[in-house]
Amino acid sequence: MTSTILAWLKYLSRICGFETADSFPPGHPYERTRWNGAYFDIASDVKPDQIESRLCEAIANTPLVFGYIINPTPRMQRALLAVQEQRMRNNRGRATELAELLIAAYRSPNTVEVLPGLRAAIEGSRHDEMPERARSLMAFLGTMPSAFDVIDMPR
Numbered sequence: 001m002t003s004t005i006l007a008w009l010k011y012l013s014r015i016c017g018f019e020t021a022d023s024f025p026p027g028h029p030y031e032r033t034r035w036n037g038a039y040f041d042i043a044s045d046v047k048p049d050q051i052e053s054r055l056c057e058a059i060a061n062t063p064l065v066f067g068y069i070i071n072p073t074p075r076m077q078r079a080l081l082a083v084q085e086q087r088m089r090n091n092r093g094r095a096t097e098l099a100e101l102l103i104a105a106y107r108s109p110n111t112v113e114v115l116p117g118l119r120a121a122i123e124g125s126r127h128d129e130m131p132e133r134a135r136s137l138m139a140f141l142g143t144m145p146s147a148f149d150v151i152d153m154p155r
Contacts, residue, residue, distance in 0.1 A: 019044040021051060032110045033076075036068040052076070059083070066101045070108065077102065077114040081141070088138065099134035099141075115144060 020037040021044045024030050028048050040058060042051055056079040059066050063083045069076060080098060087095040105111050106122045113119045121140040125133040 021046060024048050024051065030071070030073045030112075032071045033073055034070040039065050039068045063098055064101070066098070067104065069105070071110045071112075072105050074112050074114040077105070081114070084138075084141070088142070095138060096131065096134040099137045100130055103130070103133055103137060115141075 020040075021042045022037040023032075023034045025048065030052075035055065040055060042054055046054070052073060052075055055069065056076055059076060059079040060083060063080055066072065066076070066080045072080075080102060084095050084098040084102075087098065103122055106119055118140070121137060122133070125136040128136065
């Protein structure tokens with residue numbers, strides 16, 4: 001009886017948003033994505049699209065938090081790539097440390113590939129030291145047409 005009451009209270013607490021979410025709800029396309037709740041204060045009653053938006057906003061503001069996300073969604077990866085591209089264009093900041101975060105994210109086979117050939121480029125340098133792997137990844141990204149130079153026009 002007490003386990004039923006505790007389960008009901010836990011469910012009620014989650015529904016009311018008293019808990020901090022650390023993953024998308026079951027059945028979500030990216031339900032394997034996890035994050036450290038200590039770095040992302042997201043109530044458990046927030047909708048999945050809003051969760052992803054908040055995580056992407058956090059990455060854009062403080063890109064190193066990307067390292068606290070397991071199996072990041074393509075949108076989260078694009079947020080990191082946008083910051084990295086900006087750093088590379090302006091020659092400011094350490095773009096290699098962001099490349100290292102992306103390489104670490106691709107250690108998991110469950111991370112969805114955001115750019116064609118990205119996983120192969122990362123795997124191709126797996127026997128190198130991390131700084132060299134980061135430079136190789138940045139060279140690969142430098143050959144890709146920038147997704148951020150495209151302007152969408154309304155039809």
